[in-house]
Amino acid sequence: MFAGRPRLATVLIPTVTLFALLGLWQLADSLFQFNRIILPSPAEIGAAFIANYLVLFKETGITLIESVAGFLLGGIAAYLLAIAFVHSRTAQQAIYPYAVALKSTPLIAIAPLLVLWFGNGMLSKVVMSALVAFFPILVNAVSGLSAVDREAIDLMKSLSASRWQVLTRIRVPNSLPYLFASLKIASSMAVVGAVIGEFTGSTEGIGHLITSSSYYLETPLMFAAIVMISVAGILFFWLMVYLERKVVFWQEPV
Amino acid sequence: MIEVSEISKTFTSSSRQVNALDRISFSVPGRDFVSIIGPSGCGKSTLLKIIGDIIEPSFGSITVDGVPSREARLKGMFSFVFQNPVLLPWRTVIDNVRLPLEILHRNGRDASALLDLVGLHGLEHQYPSELSGGMQHRVALARALTFDPRILLMDEPFSAVDEFTRDILNVELLRIWQEIGVTIFFITHSISEAVFLSDRVLLLSGRPARVKQFRSIPFARPRDNSLKDSQEFQEVVKCLREDLG
Numbered sequence: 001m002f003a004g005r006p007r008l009a010t011v012l013i014p015t016v017t018l019f020a021l022l023g024l025w026q027l028a029d030s031l032f033q034f035n036r037i038i039l040p041s042p043a044e045i046g047a048a049f050i051a052n053y054l055v056l057f058k059e060t061g062i063t064l065i066e067s068v069a070g071f072l073l074g075g076i077a078a079y080l081l082a083i084a085f086v087h088s089r090t091a092q093q094a095i096y097p098y099a100v101a102l103k104s105t106p107l108i109a110i111a112p113l114l115v116l117w118f119g120n121g122m123l124s125k126v127v128m129s130a131l132v133a134f135f136p137i138l139v140n141a142v143s144g145l146s147a148v149d150r151e152a153i154d155l156m157k158s159l160s161a162s163r164w165q166v167l168t169r170i171r172v173p174n175s176l177p178y179l180f181a182s183l184k185i186a187s188s189m190a191v192v193g194a195v196i197g198e199f200t201g202s203t204e205g206i207g208h209l210i211t212s213s214s215y216y217l218e219t220p221l222m223f224a225a226i227v228m229i230s231v232a233g234i235l236f237f238w239l240m241v242y243l244e245r246k247v248v249f250w251q252e253p254v
Numbered sequence: 255m256i257e258v259s260e261i262s263k264t265f266t267s268s269s270r271q272v273n274a275l276d277r278i279s280f281s282v283p284g285r286d287f288v289s290i291i292g293p294s295g296c297g298k299s300t301l302l303k304i305i306g307d308i309i310e311p312s313f314g315s316i317t318v319d320g321v322p323s324r325e326a327r328l329k330g331m332f333s334f335v336f337q338n339p340v341l342l343p344w345r346t347v348i349d350n351v352r353l354p355l356e357i358l359h360r361n362g363r364d365a366s367a368l369l370d371l372v373g374l375h376g377l378e379h380q381y382p383s384e385l386s387g388g389m390q391h392r393v394a395l396a397r398a399l400t401f402d403p404r405i406l407l408m409d410e411p412f413s414a415v416d417e418f419t420r421d422i423l424n425v426e427l428l429r430i431w432q433e434i435g436v437t438i439f440f441i442t443h444s445i446s447e448a449v450f451l452s453d454r455v456l457l458l459s460g461r462p463a464r465v466k467q468f469r470s471i472p473f474a475r476p477r478d479n480s481l482k483d484s485q486e487f488q489e490v491v492k493c494l495r496e497d498l499g
Contacts (some may be wrong), residue, residue: 152337157308158334158407159357160327169353173344250343250381 030165040220045227048220055209059215063194063206065124067236070129072188075183078134081151082141087163092142103135108196115201125197125205132193133186140182144175176252180244187240206232256305256405256437257281261314261434262266262462263300273462274300277314280456280468284404287431289440289448291498292458292466299409301463305439306332306407318404326404330358335411339394341382347393348378354401356417364403371394371430372396388419395427399434406438408429413443421479428477445494450482457497469499 006238022042028034029041036044049056081099085092111128118124156166198207206229213221263275265343274297275345282288292300303309305316307327316323317329326332333354341350351365372392391412398406412420428451431438442448448455449471457467471490473481481487 149338149340151338151340152342154303154308154336155334155340156357158306158327158332159330159354159401161357165357169356170342173342176344250383 004092037217037219038123039090044220045223048218049224049227052221052224056206056224056228059204059209059225060232062122062204063125063191063198063229064232064236066125066194066205067129067187067190067195069122070126070131070193071133071186071236074128074130074133074190075137075186077130078124078137079141079179082138082145082175083167085142087144087167096142099135099138107132107193111200112197120201120203124200125194125202128197129190129193136182136185136189137179140173140178145171147178148174163243173177177248180240180248183241184244187236188233191229191236195229222225255280255283255319255326257317258305258340259315261301261304261311261316263297263304263309264312275304275311276464278458278463278465279314280465282437282454284437286453287428287438287440287451288454288456289442289452290456290458291445291448292463293460293498294443296458296460297463300459301425301458302334302407302409302439302441305405306334308334314444321409322370325473330354330360330401331404333398333401333406335394335398335406335408337413339382339387339390341390341393341397343382346379346381347374347385350382351397351400353397358401363399365400366398368399369393371399371433373426382483387415388423391415391423392426395430399430404436407437408438408440410441410443417434420447425478427451428475432476445498446482446491449487449490449494450477450479455494457494466490467494469494 026042029039034041040048081095085096107128110131114124114127118127152170153166156170161169194205195207195210198205199211202208206225209225210222213219213225258281259279261275261278262273265272265274278301286336290301292298300309304311305323307316318326321329323332342353345353347369348365351368355362369375369378372395374389374392374396377385377389382393385393391414394411412423415423424447427438438449440451442451452471454463454468454470457469458464459466473487
């Protein structure tokens with residue numbers, strides 16, 4: 001789907017759908033006169049966006065910085081741990097079950113704890129993002145680093161290759177298709193993590209803007225904020241898709 | 255001279271022990287082409303991996319010109335060619351061929367010249383996925399030769415390609431072998447392929463594998479595919495087949 005240059009139709013058709021739906025929405029609004037607090041019209045949301053665009057960009061930027069920082073932190077930690085697991089069965093047996101158990105814990109349940117520990121600034125959101133990004137990356141990195149051709153390992157053994165050489169020449173490149181499959185998932189989840197962190201306790205960020213506009217019943221602004229953060233999430237995801245195509249050039253995406 | 259003496263291998267799993275190899279002994283002068291045949295699952299691959307010191311025997315020892323196989327491996331004397339070409343898809347052809355040199359920190363043969371030798375002139379910068387199956391096997395052969403190994407250990411190397419391509423690759427292998435002078439151990443399940451290629455054929459029995467026959471194949475070299483039609487050739491094949499059955 002993403003292979004090659006995107007054709008005009010793949011951009012044009014969904015854009016037409018979008019404007020058709022917005023038009024319908026606007027039309028329905030002028031016919032039925034929905035309550036603005038419950039459902040503002042696209043025009044009102046647009047107006048709220050224009051009136052508040054500086055704030056919207058600033059808050060989205062903050063959330064995006066938290067998400068990307070958490071994503072990198074969680075990703076690097078997960079990949080290093082995966083390398084340790086592949087080289088030490090004992091480490092894997094000792095830690096992996098608890099990693100999986102922690103994964104099953106609902107994130108919302110620990111969000112207040114993180115705010116308590118790391119304050120209501122950016123750090124608690126970065127940690128939150130890192131935690132959500134961590135698990136999918138860990139699981140896929142372990143698979144990718146282990147799923148190496150038996151004969152490739154025999155080949156390296158016959159050359160008396162060191163573990164480091166096997167890691168850098170075979171395991172790491174072999175893990176990249178798996179890694180990018182998880183990076184695409186983790187990029188979206190990191191944004192979710194940061195926003196949940198902001199809901200729990202914050203003074204800035206798009207999550208904060210959404211909660212505060214709900215207190216003041218500024219529903220059009222709330223909609224504008226939701227649109228902003230989903231666009232930011234989509235761009236983050238597309239960046240991963242783009243990098244995947246550049247880095248894992250030898251294989252179709254997993 | 256490669257001396258294999260009294261090699262036995264027992265695999266132990268939690269439930270039982272399996273004797274794979276039972277006191278295998280033979281010796282081969284340098285630069286010979288030796289084929290190993292035997293019933294499938296008899297332990298041919300295990301024997302080959304023990305010779306190349308990537309698995310350890312339960313008993314017995316192997317020496318290459320008096321040097322233990324462990325030391326020979328560390329010196330980069332062994333080179334494997336497997337059933338699959340095992341090329342790294344993220345490396346170009348020439349970088350695949352150079353891989354052993356990177357691992358061994360050694361300057362070997364010129365990779366481009368080797369690609370010419372295996373008939374892949376001008377394909378240095380292609381990726382493996384751009385090559386046909388037969389070409390990928392040629393790359394694997396070039397990679398196996400870059401570091402000037404003394405002994406080439408080939409485990410059914412061309413069994414995954416069609417028969418026509420396999421015949422061509424076998425003739426090329428003979429040409430290359432005569433040109434560079436290595437010892438080749440070659441596992442195959444085709445008796446006629448073994449007879450056609452080899453100076454000697456090692457015939458193993460079923461589990462546990464023992465040496466059933468170790469016979470010289472006298473036909474003059476260079477050989478070509480017409481040899482396969484001759485009376486003498488057919489007789490050697492027949493004799494081996496009867497012994498295998």
